[in-house]
Amino acid sequence: xxxxxxxQVNRARQFARFEHYFNEAAMKQYAGAASEPRLVLWYDTGxxxxxxxxxxxxxxxxxxxxxxxxxxxxxxxxxxxxxxxxE
Numbered sequence: 885x886x887x888x889x890x891x892q893v894n895r896a897r898q899f900a901r902f903e904h905y906f907n908e909a910a911m912k913q914y915a916g917a918a919s920e921p922r923l924v925l926w927y928d929t930g931x932x933x934x935x936x937x938x939x940x941x942x943x944x945x946x947x948x949x950x951x952x953x954x955x956x957x958x959x960x961x962x963x964x965x966x967x968x969x970x971e
Contacts, residue, residue: 895922896945898938902930 895918899911906914915924923945929935936959943955 897924900929
């Protein structure tokens, strides 16, 4: 489990304000269950978190904690070439 394998890693939780599957109380309970350090982010989007801000925040977290390559060049290339949402 990630929580015990990486005790000093910030636990990122992302939640949608316009969620239809879970109520706010359940999401807050889930967020509170993560051990410290933790990061809880709320977005004005639906369940799929299909807005660019959650994507960027998730990519930045992955880059910081596991060394994933930056996502910005991929997004920039996709925007320039008109490929976003076509894969």
